[in-house]
Amino acid sequence: MRNFMIIEAPSNLGLKEPRPGVEPGVRFLPEALRRNGFSREAGITQVINVPAPPYTMDIDPDSQIRNADAICAYSQLLAERVCEAVQKDIIPIVIGGDCSILIGTALGLKSTGGSYGLFSMDGHHDYMLPFHSGTAGAAGMGLAIVSGNGHPKLCDIHSLRPYIMEQHIYAYGNRELDEEYVQIIRDSQVHYYDLPSIRARGIQAITTEFLTMMGHSGLDGFWIHLDVDVLDNDVMPCVDSPEEGGLSYLELEETLIPLVNSGYFKGMHITILDPTLDPDNRYTRTFSERLAHLLRPVVEGLTVS
Template sequence: MRNLVIIEAPSNLGLKSLQPGTEPGVRLFPEALRKTGFADNTGITQTIQVPAPPYSMDIHAESKIRNAEAIAHYSRTLASHVQEAVEQGIIPVVIGGDCSIVLGNALGLKNTGGRYGLFSIDGHTDYMLPEHSGTAGAAGMDLALVTGNGPAILSDIDNQGPYISEEFVFAYGNRELDDDYVAPIIDSNVHYYDLPAIRKQGIGRITTDFLRMVAQNNLDGFWIHMDVDVLDNEIMPCVDSPQEDGLTYQELKQTLQPLLASPSFKGINITILDPTLDPHGTYITAFSAQLSALLKQ
Protein backbone atom coordinates (compact mmCIF):
# COMPACT_ATOMS: atom_id res chain seq x y z
CA MET A 1 0.00 0.00 0.00
CA ARG A 2 1.29 3.46 -0.90
CA ASN A 3 2.40 5.82 1.83
CA LEU A 4 0.60 9.16 1.53
CA VAL A 5 1.06 12.37 3.50
CA ILE A 6 -1.20 15.41 3.54
CA ILE A 7 0.59 18.72 3.25
CA GLU A 8 -1.68 21.66 4.02
CA ALA A 9 -0.67 24.73 2.00
CA PRO A 10 -3.34 27.37 2.66
CA SER A 11 -1.73 30.19 0.67
CA ASN A 12 -4.04 32.68 -1.02
CA LEU A 13 -1.21 35.01 -2.07
CA GLY A 14 -1.72 34.30 -5.76
CA LEU A 15 -5.24 35.72 -5.89
CA LYS A 16 -6.74 39.17 -6.08
CA SER A 17 -9.42 39.84 -3.49
CA LEU A 18 -12.87 39.64 -5.08
CA GLN A 19 -14.31 42.02 -2.47
CA PRO A 20 -12.39 44.94 -0.92
CA GLY A 21 -11.29 44.10 2.60
CA THR A 22 -12.07 40.39 2.27
CA GLU A 23 -9.22 38.01 1.54
CA PRO A 24 -9.81 34.97 -0.71
CA GLY A 25 -11.34 32.09 1.22
CA VAL A 26 -9.25 29.33 -0.37
CA ARG A 27 -7.00 29.56 2.70
CA LEU A 28 -9.80 27.73 4.57
CA PHE A 29 -9.84 24.73 2.24
CA PRO A 30 -7.45 22.50 4.25
CA GLU A 31 -9.44 23.04 7.44
CA ALA A 32 -12.77 22.43 5.72
CA LEU A 33 -11.48 19.27 4.04
CA ARG A 34 -10.15 18.06 7.39
CA LYS A 35 -13.65 18.38 8.87
CA THR A 36 -15.07 16.03 6.23
CA GLY A 37 -12.89 13.21 7.58
CA PHE A 38 -10.82 13.14 4.39
CA ALA A 39 -7.63 11.86 6.01
CA ASP A 40 -9.35 9.00 7.86
CA ASN A 41 -11.41 8.07 4.82
CA THR A 42 -8.28 7.97 2.68
CA GLY A 43 -6.20 6.12 5.26
CA ILE A 44 -3.66 8.93 5.67
CA THR A 45 -2.16 9.16 9.14
CA GLN A 46 0.28 12.05 8.76
CA THR A 47 -0.51 15.72 8.11
CA ILE A 48 2.05 18.50 7.74
CA GLN A 49 0.90 22.09 8.04
CA VAL A 50 2.80 24.78 6.16
CA PRO A 51 1.39 28.12 7.40
CA ALA A 52 1.14 30.80 4.74
CA PRO A 53 2.26 34.42 5.06
CA PRO A 54 -0.43 37.03 5.76
CA TYR A 55 -2.54 37.99 2.75
CA SER A 56 -1.70 41.20 0.96
CA MET A 57 -2.85 42.98 -2.19
CA ASP A 58 0.65 44.36 -2.82
CA ILE A 59 2.02 44.15 -6.36
CA HIS A 60 5.77 43.62 -6.67
CA ALA A 61 7.13 46.65 -8.54
CA GLU A 62 9.65 44.84 -10.73
CA SER A 63 7.76 41.67 -11.67
CA LYS A 64 4.26 43.19 -11.67
CA ILE A 65 3.05 40.06 -9.85
CA ARG A 66 1.00 40.31 -6.68
CA ASN A 67 2.93 39.18 -3.57
CA ALA A 68 5.83 37.86 -5.66
CA GLU A 69 8.42 38.01 -2.86
CA ALA A 70 6.15 36.30 -0.34
CA ILE A 71 5.20 33.61 -2.88
CA ALA A 72 8.86 32.93 -3.61
CA HIS A 73 9.60 32.58 0.11
CA TYR A 74 6.60 30.32 0.66
CA SER A 75 7.51 28.22 -2.38
CA ARG A 76 10.92 27.49 -0.88
CA THR A 77 9.34 26.36 2.39
CA LEU A 78 6.76 24.18 0.66
CA ALA A 79 9.43 22.77 -1.66
CA SER A 80 11.47 21.50 1.28
CA HIS A 81 8.54 19.42 2.54
CA VAL A 82 7.73 18.05 -0.92
CA GLN A 83 11.37 17.20 -1.59
CA GLU A 84 11.72 15.38 1.72
CA ALA A 85 8.57 13.32 1.15
CA VAL A 86 9.44 12.36 -2.43
CA GLU A 87 13.00 11.39 -1.51
CA GLN A 88 11.57 9.12 1.20
CA GLY A 89 9.18 7.45 -1.23
CA ILE A 90 6.15 9.16 0.33
CA ILE A 91 3.45 10.64 -1.92
CA PRO A 92 2.40 14.18 -0.95
CA VAL A 93 -1.26 15.17 -1.22
CA VAL A 94 -0.96 18.96 -1.06
CA ILE A 95 -4.16 20.82 -0.17
CA GLY A 96 -4.20 24.50 -1.18
CA GLY A 97 -4.68 27.35 -1.32
CA ASP A 98 -4.53 28.83 -4.75
CA CYS A 99 -2.74 27.57 -7.85
CA SER A 100 0.51 29.36 -7.05
CA ILE A 101 1.36 26.52 -4.65
CA VAL A 102 2.30 24.41 -7.67
CA LEU A 103 5.49 26.50 -7.84
CA GLY A 104 6.65 25.14 -4.50
CA ASN A 105 5.65 21.60 -5.40
CA ALA A 106 7.49 21.72 -8.72
CA LEU A 107 10.53 23.34 -7.10
CA GLY A 108 10.57 20.54 -4.55
CA LEU A 109 10.63 17.97 -7.34
CA LYS A 110 13.43 19.82 -9.13
CA ASN A 111 15.44 19.93 -5.92
CA THR A 112 15.50 16.12 -5.84
CA GLY A 113 17.75 16.25 -8.88
CA GLY A 114 15.29 14.38 -11.10
CA ARG A 115 13.26 15.22 -14.18
CA TYR A 116 9.50 15.17 -13.88
CA GLY A 117 6.32 15.58 -15.87
CA LEU A 118 3.22 17.54 -14.94
CA PHE A 119 -0.40 16.69 -15.66
CA SER A 120 -2.23 19.97 -15.09
CA ILE A 121 -5.99 19.57 -14.70
CA ASP A 122 -7.50 23.04 -14.76
CA GLY A 123 -10.49 24.93 -16.11
CA HIS A 124 -8.03 27.59 -17.34
CA THR A 125 -4.65 27.41 -19.05
CA ASP A 126 -2.88 29.42 -16.33
CA TYR A 127 -0.30 30.08 -19.03
CA MET A 128 -0.14 33.85 -18.82
CA LEU A 129 2.50 36.50 -18.22
CA PRO A 130 2.06 39.64 -16.07
CA GLU A 131 1.59 41.95 -19.04
CA HIS A 132 -1.49 39.96 -20.09
CA SER A 133 -3.02 39.54 -16.64
CA GLY A 134 -5.95 41.58 -15.45
CA THR A 135 -5.42 40.62 -11.79
CA ALA A 136 -1.61 40.45 -11.39
CA GLY A 137 -2.25 37.16 -9.59
CA ALA A 138 0.28 34.34 -9.83
CA ALA A 139 -2.60 31.85 -9.65
CA GLY A 140 -3.37 32.71 -13.27
CA MET A 141 0.28 32.46 -14.35
CA ASP A 142 1.43 29.32 -12.56
CA LEU A 143 1.86 27.05 -15.57
CA ALA A 144 3.92 29.67 -17.41
CA LEU A 145 6.06 30.25 -14.32
CA VAL A 146 6.58 26.55 -13.60
CA THR A 147 7.91 26.07 -17.13
CA GLY A 148 10.41 28.89 -16.84
CA ASN A 149 8.50 31.75 -18.42
CA GLY A 150 8.00 35.17 -16.86
CA PRO A 151 9.81 37.08 -14.11
CA ALA A 152 12.74 35.20 -12.58
CA ILE A 153 11.62 35.97 -9.02
CA LEU A 154 9.07 33.14 -9.46
CA SER A 155 10.11 31.31 -12.63
CA ASP A 156 13.72 30.81 -11.53
CA ILE A 157 13.73 30.52 -7.74
CA ASP A 158 17.23 29.64 -6.53
CA ASN A 159 18.32 29.39 -10.20
CA GLN A 160 16.32 26.20 -10.59
CA GLY A 161 13.98 27.19 -13.39
CA PRO A 162 12.38 25.79 -15.38
CA TYR A 163 11.16 23.42 -12.68
CA ILE A 164 9.43 21.29 -15.31
CA SER A 165 10.11 21.48 -19.06
CA GLU A 166 7.22 22.45 -21.30
CA GLU A 167 7.48 19.31 -23.40
CA PHE A 168 6.80 17.24 -20.28
CA VAL A 169 3.56 19.07 -19.43
CA PHE A 170 -0.01 18.16 -20.37
CA ALA A 171 -2.51 21.01 -19.82
CA TYR A 172 -5.94 19.45 -19.60
CA GLY A 173 -9.43 20.86 -19.21
CA ASN A 174 -9.39 24.54 -20.18
CA ARG A 175 -12.76 25.87 -21.21
CA GLU A 176 -11.97 29.55 -21.51
CA LEU A 177 -11.62 29.40 -25.27
CA ASP A 178 -11.02 33.02 -26.30
CA ASP A 179 -8.44 33.05 -29.09
CA ASP A 180 -6.21 35.67 -27.46
CA TYR A 181 -6.29 33.83 -24.15
CA VAL A 182 -5.26 30.43 -25.55
CA ALA A 183 -2.72 31.74 -28.10
CA PRO A 184 0.28 31.68 -25.71
CA ILE A 185 -0.17 28.04 -24.69
CA ILE A 186 -0.88 26.95 -28.25
CA ASP A 187 2.40 28.58 -29.29
CA SER A 188 4.30 26.82 -26.49
CA ASN A 189 5.65 23.27 -26.30
CA VAL A 190 3.01 22.28 -23.74
CA HIS A 191 0.69 19.45 -24.80
CA TYR A 192 -2.64 21.27 -24.71
CA TYR A 193 -6.11 19.69 -24.47
CA ASP A 194 -9.11 21.93 -23.94
CA LEU A 195 -12.45 20.48 -22.88
CA PRO A 196 -13.79 20.01 -26.45
CA ALA A 197 -10.56 18.21 -27.42
CA ILE A 198 -10.82 15.91 -24.41
CA ARG A 199 -14.31 14.86 -25.35
CA LYS A 200 -13.37 14.45 -29.01
CA GLN A 201 -10.13 12.50 -28.52
CA GLY A 202 -11.16 10.56 -25.43
CA ILE A 203 -9.85 10.62 -21.88
CA GLY A 204 -8.19 7.22 -22.11
CA ARG A 205 -6.16 8.17 -25.16
CA ILE A 206 -4.84 11.36 -23.55
CA THR A 207 -3.84 9.78 -20.23
CA THR A 208 -2.22 6.88 -22.09
CA ASP A 209 -0.25 9.34 -24.23
CA PHE A 210 0.91 11.16 -21.10
CA LEU A 211 2.10 8.01 -19.36
CA ARG A 212 3.84 6.92 -22.56
CA MET A 213 5.58 10.30 -22.73
CA VAL A 214 6.80 9.90 -19.14
CA ALA A 215 8.17 6.44 -19.93
CA GLN A 216 9.74 7.32 -23.28
CA ASN A 217 11.63 10.24 -21.78
CA ASN A 218 12.81 8.20 -18.79
CA LEU A 219 11.36 10.76 -16.41
CA ASP A 220 11.70 10.17 -12.68
CA GLY A 221 7.96 10.54 -12.27
CA PHE A 222 5.19 13.09 -12.55
CA TRP A 223 3.05 15.45 -10.50
CA ILE A 224 -0.68 16.17 -10.83
CA HIS A 225 -1.99 19.69 -10.39
CA MET A 226 -5.76 19.86 -10.03
CA ASP A 227 -7.73 23.08 -9.84
CA VAL A 228 -11.28 22.16 -8.84
CA ASP A 229 -12.67 24.73 -11.28
CA VAL A 230 -12.10 22.07 -13.94
CA LEU A 231 -15.28 20.44 -12.65
CA ASP A 232 -18.73 21.22 -13.95
CA ASN A 233 -20.13 24.32 -12.29
CA GLU A 234 -23.20 22.34 -11.21
CA ILE A 235 -21.09 20.12 -8.96
CA MET A 236 -18.35 22.63 -8.02
CA PRO A 237 -19.57 26.24 -7.98
CA CYS A 238 -17.42 27.37 -5.01
CA VAL A 239 -14.49 28.70 -7.03
CA ASP A 240 -13.29 32.20 -7.85
CA SER A 241 -13.90 31.98 -11.63
CA PRO A 242 -16.98 29.81 -12.24
CA GLN A 243 -17.86 28.86 -15.82
CA GLU A 244 -20.52 26.74 -17.47
CA ASP A 245 -19.80 23.10 -18.29
CA GLY A 246 -16.71 21.23 -17.06
CA LEU A 247 -15.77 17.68 -16.19
CA THR A 248 -18.26 15.43 -14.44
CA TYR A 249 -17.12 13.31 -11.50
CA GLN A 250 -17.21 10.28 -13.78
CA GLU A 251 -14.89 12.04 -16.25
CA LEU A 252 -12.60 13.07 -13.39
CA LYS A 253 -12.48 9.46 -12.21
CA GLN A 254 -11.62 8.26 -15.71
CA THR A 255 -8.84 10.85 -15.85
CA LEU A 256 -7.29 10.28 -12.46
CA GLN A 257 -7.55 6.50 -12.07
CA PRO A 258 -4.78 5.52 -14.52
CA LEU A 259 -2.56 8.39 -13.37
CA LEU A 260 -2.88 7.61 -9.67
CA ALA A 261 -2.30 3.91 -10.36
CA SER A 262 0.98 4.57 -12.18
CA PRO A 263 4.20 3.78 -10.29
CA SER A 264 5.51 7.07 -11.71
CA PHE A 265 2.93 9.12 -9.77
CA LYS A 266 4.84 11.20 -7.19
CA GLY A 267 2.25 13.62 -5.80
CA ILE A 268 -0.81 15.78 -6.32
CA ASN A 269 -2.04 19.20 -5.28
CA ILE A 270 -5.65 20.37 -5.10
CA THR A 271 -6.45 24.07 -5.30
CA ILE A 272 -9.03 26.90 -5.47
CA LEU A 273 -11.95 25.41 -3.52
CA ASP A 274 -13.36 28.26 -1.43
CA PRO A 275 -15.37 27.01 1.57
CA THR A 276 -16.86 30.47 2.15
CA LEU A 277 -18.83 29.90 -1.05
CA ASP A 278 -20.12 26.58 0.30
CA PRO A 279 -21.64 27.55 3.67
CA HIS A 280 -23.40 24.22 4.22
CA GLY A 281 -20.41 22.12 3.14
CA THR A 282 -22.45 20.36 0.47
CA TYR A 283 -19.94 20.54 -2.36
CA ILE A 284 -16.78 20.00 -0.35
CA THR A 285 -18.27 16.92 1.32
CA ALA A 286 -19.10 15.40 -2.06
CA PHE A 287 -15.67 16.30 -3.42
CA SER A 288 -13.92 14.84 -0.37
CA ALA A 289 -15.73 11.53 -0.85
CA GLN A 290 -14.82 11.38 -4.53
CA LEU A 291 -11.15 12.22 -3.96
CA SER A 292 -10.65 9.87 -1.03
CA ALA A 293 -12.18 6.98 -2.99
CA LEU A 294 -9.74 7.59 -5.85
CA LEU A 295 -6.67 7.92 -3.63
CA LYS A 296 -7.50 4.77 -1.66
CA GLN A 297 -7.38 2.57 -4.75
Protein backbone atom coordinates (compact mmCIF):
# COMPACT_ATOMS: atom_id res chain seq x y z
CA MET A 1 0.00 0.00 0.00
CA ARG A 2 1.40 3.40 -1.01
CA ASN A 3 1.02 6.51 1.13
CA PHE A 4 -0.73 9.53 -0.39
CA MET A 5 -1.36 13.08 0.74
CA ILE A 6 -3.09 16.14 -0.65
CA ILE A 7 -1.22 19.43 -0.84
CA GLU A 8 -3.48 22.40 -1.54
CA ALA A 9 -1.72 25.05 -3.65
CA PRO A 10 -4.31 27.77 -4.34
CA SER A 11 -2.06 30.08 -6.37
CA ASN A 12 -3.42 32.15 -9.24
CA LEU A 13 -0.23 34.19 -9.72
CA GLY A 14 0.52 32.79 -13.18
CA LEU A 15 -2.61 34.16 -14.86
CA LYS A 16 -3.81 37.58 -15.94
CA GLU A 17 -7.14 38.96 -14.75
CA PRO A 18 -10.08 37.57 -16.73
CA ARG A 19 -11.70 41.00 -16.39
CA PRO A 20 -10.38 44.25 -14.91
CA GLY A 21 -10.41 44.03 -11.13
CA VAL A 22 -11.35 40.32 -11.05
CA GLU A 23 -8.88 37.70 -9.81
CA PRO A 24 -8.60 34.36 -11.60
CA GLY A 25 -10.88 31.96 -9.75
CA VAL A 26 -8.61 28.91 -9.94
CA ARG A 27 -7.52 29.66 -6.38
CA PHE A 28 -10.88 28.28 -5.22
CA LEU A 29 -10.29 24.76 -6.60
CA PRO A 30 -8.95 23.22 -3.34
CA GLU A 31 -11.99 24.55 -1.48
CA ALA A 32 -14.34 23.26 -4.20
CA LEU A 33 -12.83 19.77 -4.14
CA ARG A 34 -13.12 19.72 -0.33
CA ARG A 35 -16.84 20.52 -0.63
CA ASN A 36 -17.21 17.69 -3.13
CA GLY A 37 -15.52 15.20 -0.81
CA PHE A 38 -12.57 14.50 -3.09
CA SER A 39 -10.10 13.46 -0.39
CA ARG A 40 -12.67 11.23 1.31
CA GLU A 41 -13.72 9.55 -1.93
CA ALA A 42 -10.09 9.04 -2.97
CA GLY A 43 -9.27 7.57 0.43
CA ILE A 44 -6.62 10.20 1.23
CA THR A 45 -6.67 11.36 4.85
CA GLN A 46 -3.67 13.68 5.08
CA VAL A 47 -4.30 17.18 3.72
CA ILE A 48 -2.11 20.26 4.06
CA ASN A 49 -2.42 23.75 2.64
CA VAL A 50 0.35 26.00 1.31
CA PRO A 51 -1.19 29.50 1.36
CA ALA A 52 -0.46 31.60 -1.72
CA PRO A 53 0.64 35.26 -1.79
CA PRO A 54 -1.88 37.95 -2.71
CA TYR A 55 -2.65 38.29 -6.41
CA THR A 56 -1.43 41.26 -8.42
CA MET A 57 -1.13 42.12 -12.11
CA ASP A 58 2.49 43.29 -11.71
CA ILE A 59 4.97 42.40 -14.46
CA ASP A 60 8.53 41.95 -13.24
CA PRO A 61 10.85 44.25 -15.25
CA ASP A 62 13.79 41.82 -15.16
CA SER A 63 12.07 38.62 -16.32
CA GLN A 64 9.04 40.18 -18.06
CA ILE A 65 6.89 37.62 -16.22
CA ARG A 66 3.84 38.58 -14.20
CA ASN A 67 4.34 38.17 -10.42
CA ALA A 68 7.77 36.59 -10.92
CA ASP A 69 9.09 37.39 -7.43
CA ALA A 70 5.95 36.10 -5.72
CA ILE A 71 5.96 32.95 -7.87
CA CYS A 72 9.61 32.37 -7.02
CA ALA A 73 8.90 32.66 -3.29
CA TYR A 74 5.79 30.49 -3.49
CA SER A 75 7.54 27.87 -5.61
CA GLN A 76 10.15 27.45 -2.88
CA LEU A 77 7.47 26.95 -0.22
CA LEU A 78 5.65 24.40 -2.35
CA ALA A 79 8.92 22.70 -3.29
CA GLU A 80 9.76 22.14 0.38
CA ARG A 81 6.51 20.27 0.95
CA VAL A 82 6.81 18.20 -2.24
CA CYS A 83 10.44 17.34 -1.52
CA GLU A 84 9.64 16.30 2.05
CA ALA A 85 6.77 14.08 0.90
CA VAL A 86 8.71 12.36 -1.90
CA GLN A 87 11.69 11.72 0.37
CA LYS A 88 9.31 9.99 2.80
CA ASP A 89 7.89 7.90 -0.09
CA ILE A 90 4.57 9.74 0.14
CA ILE A 91 2.78 10.51 -3.15
CA PRO A 92 1.49 14.10 -3.19
CA ILE A 93 -1.66 15.02 -5.07
CA VAL A 94 -1.26 18.78 -5.39
CA ILE A 95 -4.47 20.75 -5.97
CA GLY A 96 -3.89 24.10 -7.70
CA GLY A 97 -4.12 26.74 -8.71
CA ASP A 98 -2.81 27.67 -12.12
CA CYS A 99 -0.07 25.94 -14.11
CA SER A 100 2.70 28.00 -12.52
CA ILE A 101 2.60 25.56 -9.58
CA LEU A 102 4.52 23.22 -11.90
CA ILE A 103 7.59 25.31 -11.04
CA GLY A 104 7.30 24.50 -7.35
CA THR A 105 6.52 20.82 -7.82
CA ALA A 106 9.38 20.33 -10.31
CA LEU A 107 11.75 22.25 -8.03
CA GLY A 108 10.66 19.99 -5.18
CA LEU A 109 11.50 16.88 -7.18
CA LYS A 110 14.92 18.24 -8.16
CA SER A 111 15.57 19.18 -4.52
CA THR A 112 15.42 15.50 -3.55
CA GLY A 113 18.68 15.00 -5.44
CA GLY A 114 17.06 12.65 -7.95
CA SER A 115 16.23 12.85 -11.65
CA TYR A 116 12.61 12.75 -12.76
CA GLY A 117 10.37 12.66 -15.80
CA LEU A 118 7.21 14.66 -16.45
CA PHE A 119 4.03 13.60 -18.22
CA SER A 120 2.32 16.90 -18.96
CA MET A 121 -1.36 16.66 -19.92
CA ASP A 122 -2.53 20.04 -21.16
CA GLY A 123 -4.70 21.55 -23.86
CA HIS A 124 -1.75 23.90 -24.58
CA HIS A 125 1.91 23.01 -24.69
CA ASP A 126 3.08 25.70 -22.22
CA TYR A 127 6.55 25.80 -23.74
CA MET A 128 6.84 29.55 -24.21
CA LEU A 129 9.23 32.31 -23.28
CA PRO A 130 8.03 35.82 -22.33
CA PHE A 131 8.50 37.19 -25.86
CA HIS A 132 6.13 34.48 -27.16
CA SER A 133 3.44 35.31 -24.59
CA GLY A 134 0.66 37.81 -24.96
CA THR A 135 -0.20 37.68 -21.25
CA ALA A 136 3.19 37.60 -19.46
CA GLY A 137 1.66 34.79 -17.41
CA ALA A 138 3.96 32.05 -16.10
CA ALA A 139 1.09 29.58 -16.46
CA GLY A 140 1.78 29.44 -20.20
CA MET A 141 5.54 29.08 -19.75
CA GLY A 142 5.73 26.16 -17.33
CA LEU A 143 7.43 23.56 -19.53
CA ALA A 144 10.03 26.05 -20.74
CA ILE A 145 10.78 27.21 -17.19
CA VAL A 146 11.12 23.77 -15.58
CA SER A 147 13.37 22.59 -18.41
CA GLY A 148 15.74 25.49 -17.78
CA ASN A 149 14.68 27.93 -20.48
CA GLY A 150 14.13 31.56 -19.56
CA HIS A 151 15.11 34.03 -16.88
CA PRO A 152 17.03 32.48 -13.95
CA LYS A 153 14.66 34.10 -11.44
CA LEU A 154 12.25 31.20 -12.09
CA CYS A 155 14.15 28.58 -14.05
CA ASP A 156 17.31 28.48 -11.89
CA ILE A 157 16.11 28.73 -8.30
CA HIS A 158 18.87 27.53 -5.93
CA SER A 159 21.06 27.03 -9.05
CA LEU A 160 19.17 23.80 -9.84
CA ARG A 161 18.47 24.44 -13.53
CA PRO A 162 16.99 22.40 -15.19
CA TYR A 163 14.52 20.90 -12.77
CA ILE A 164 13.53 18.34 -15.42
CA MET A 165 15.46 17.57 -18.63
CA GLU A 166 13.59 18.28 -21.87
CA GLN A 167 14.15 14.74 -23.15
CA HIS A 168 12.37 13.40 -20.06
CA ILE A 169 9.21 15.46 -20.67
CA TYR A 170 6.14 14.33 -22.61
CA ALA A 171 3.78 17.14 -23.67
CA TYR A 172 0.43 15.49 -24.30
CA GLY A 173 -2.86 16.93 -25.52
CA ASN A 174 -2.20 20.32 -27.08
CA ARG A 175 -4.94 21.37 -29.45
CA GLU A 176 -3.90 24.96 -30.13
CA LEU A 177 -2.47 24.03 -33.52
CA ASP A 178 -1.30 27.37 -34.90
CA GLU A 179 1.87 26.56 -36.84
CA GLU A 180 4.03 29.21 -35.20
CA TYR A 181 2.87 28.22 -31.72
CA VAL A 182 3.53 24.51 -32.32
CA GLN A 183 6.95 25.09 -33.90
CA ILE A 184 8.28 26.44 -30.59
CA ILE A 185 7.98 23.07 -28.87
CA ARG A 186 8.84 21.05 -31.97
CA ASP A 187 12.23 22.80 -31.92
CA SER A 188 12.87 21.49 -28.39
CA GLN A 189 13.78 18.00 -27.17
CA VAL A 190 10.39 17.56 -25.49
CA HIS A 191 8.41 14.54 -26.71
CA TYR A 192 5.38 16.25 -28.22
CA TYR A 193 1.98 14.63 -28.84
CA ASP A 194 -0.84 16.96 -29.82
CA LEU A 195 -4.44 15.79 -29.87
CA PRO A 196 -4.41 14.64 -33.52
CA SER A 197 -1.22 12.62 -32.97
CA ILE A 198 -2.67 11.03 -29.81
CA ARG A 199 -5.67 9.86 -31.80
CA ALA A 200 -3.42 8.64 -34.64
CA ARG A 201 -0.79 6.87 -32.51
CA GLY A 202 -3.04 5.60 -29.73
CA ILE A 203 -3.02 6.28 -26.00
CA GLN A 204 -1.65 2.90 -24.99
CA ALA A 205 1.31 3.20 -27.37
CA ILE A 206 2.24 6.63 -25.99
CA THR A 207 1.96 5.74 -22.30
CA THR A 208 3.92 2.53 -22.91
CA GLU A 209 6.61 4.52 -24.70
CA PHE A 210 6.80 6.97 -21.80
CA LEU A 211 7.12 4.23 -19.17
CA THR A 212 9.74 2.47 -21.29
CA MET A 213 11.68 5.73 -21.50
CA MET A 214 11.54 5.94 -17.71
CA GLY A 215 13.22 2.56 -17.37
CA HIS A 216 15.81 3.12 -20.07
CA SER A 217 16.76 6.56 -18.71
CA GLY A 218 17.39 5.32 -15.17
CA LEU A 219 15.13 7.98 -13.67
CA ASP A 220 13.93 7.97 -10.08
CA GLY A 221 10.30 8.47 -11.02
CA PHE A 222 7.91 10.84 -12.76
CA TRP A 223 5.31 13.49 -12.06
CA ILE A 224 1.99 14.10 -13.82
CA HIS A 225 0.85 17.62 -14.68
CA LEU A 226 -2.92 17.56 -15.28
CA ASP A 227 -4.37 20.78 -16.62
CA VAL A 228 -8.10 20.10 -16.85
CA ASP A 229 -8.30 22.02 -20.12
CA VAL A 230 -6.89 18.87 -21.74
CA LEU A 231 -10.49 17.62 -21.49
CA ASP A 232 -13.09 18.26 -24.15
CA ASN A 233 -14.66 21.67 -23.72
CA ASP A 234 -18.11 20.03 -23.63
CA VAL A 235 -17.25 18.21 -20.38
CA MET A 236 -14.86 20.81 -18.90
CA PRO A 237 -15.64 24.39 -19.97
CA CYS A 238 -14.57 25.94 -16.62
CA VAL A 239 -11.10 27.01 -17.77
CA ASP A 240 -9.40 30.29 -18.65
CA SER A 241 -8.48 29.46 -22.27
CA PRO A 242 -11.04 27.03 -23.71
CA GLU A 243 -10.42 25.36 -27.06
CA GLU A 244 -12.84 23.21 -29.05
CA GLY A 245 -12.38 19.46 -28.73
CA GLY A 246 -10.15 17.66 -26.24
CA LEU A 247 -9.98 14.32 -24.50
CA SER A 248 -13.08 12.54 -23.26
CA TYR A 249 -13.15 11.32 -19.67
CA LEU A 250 -12.65 7.77 -20.96
CA GLU A 251 -9.51 8.89 -22.82
CA LEU A 252 -8.28 10.72 -19.72
CA GLU A 253 -8.75 7.58 -17.65
CA GLU A 254 -7.11 5.38 -20.29
CA THR A 255 -4.10 7.69 -20.11
CA LEU A 256 -3.89 8.00 -16.33
CA ILE A 257 -4.50 4.40 -15.26
CA PRO A 258 -1.21 2.89 -16.47
CA LEU A 259 0.69 5.93 -15.22
CA VAL A 260 -0.67 6.03 -11.67
CA ASN A 261 -0.29 2.25 -11.39
CA SER A 262 3.38 2.47 -12.29
CA GLY A 263 5.98 2.11 -9.58
CA TYR A 264 7.66 5.16 -11.07
CA PHE A 265 4.66 7.40 -10.22
CA LYS A 266 5.73 9.96 -7.59
CA GLY A 267 2.87 12.46 -7.66
CA MET A 268 0.69 14.78 -9.68
CA HIS A 269 -0.92 18.16 -9.62
CA ILE A 270 -4.22 19.46 -10.96
CA THR A 271 -4.63 22.95 -12.37
CA ILE A 272 -6.87 25.51 -14.10
CA LEU A 273 -10.34 24.31 -13.07
CA ASP A 274 -12.09 27.54 -12.08
CA PRO A 275 -15.10 26.88 -9.82
CA THR A 276 -16.37 30.44 -10.31
CA LEU A 277 -17.13 29.42 -13.92
CA ASP A 278 -19.20 26.48 -12.66
CA PRO A 279 -21.99 28.06 -10.61
CA ASP A 280 -24.06 24.88 -10.24
CA ASN A 281 -20.98 22.71 -9.43
CA ARG A 282 -21.88 20.29 -12.22
CA TYR A 283 -18.51 20.06 -13.93
CA THR A 284 -16.43 20.28 -10.75
CA ARG A 285 -18.45 17.53 -9.07
CA THR A 286 -18.07 15.19 -12.06
CA PHE A 287 -14.33 15.81 -12.25
CA SER A 288 -13.92 15.25 -8.51
CA GLU A 289 -15.90 12.01 -8.59
CA ARG A 290 -14.12 10.56 -11.61
CA LEU A 291 -10.60 11.39 -10.47
CA ALA A 292 -11.28 10.13 -6.93
CA HIS A 293 -12.72 6.89 -8.34
CA LEU A 294 -9.59 6.43 -10.45
CA LEU A 295 -7.16 7.13 -7.60
CA ARG A 296 -8.84 5.22 -4.79
CA PRO A 297 -7.74 1.70 -5.84
CA VAL A 298 -4.15 2.94 -6.17
CA VAL A 299 -4.34 4.57 -2.73
CA GLU A 300 -5.65 1.27 -1.35
CA GLY A 301 -2.88 -0.70 -3.03
CA LEU A 302 -5.05 -2.36 -5.64
CA THR A 303 -4.35 -2.62 -9.38
CA VAL A 304 -6.69 -0.69 -11.66
CA SER A 305 -7.49 -2.01 -15.10
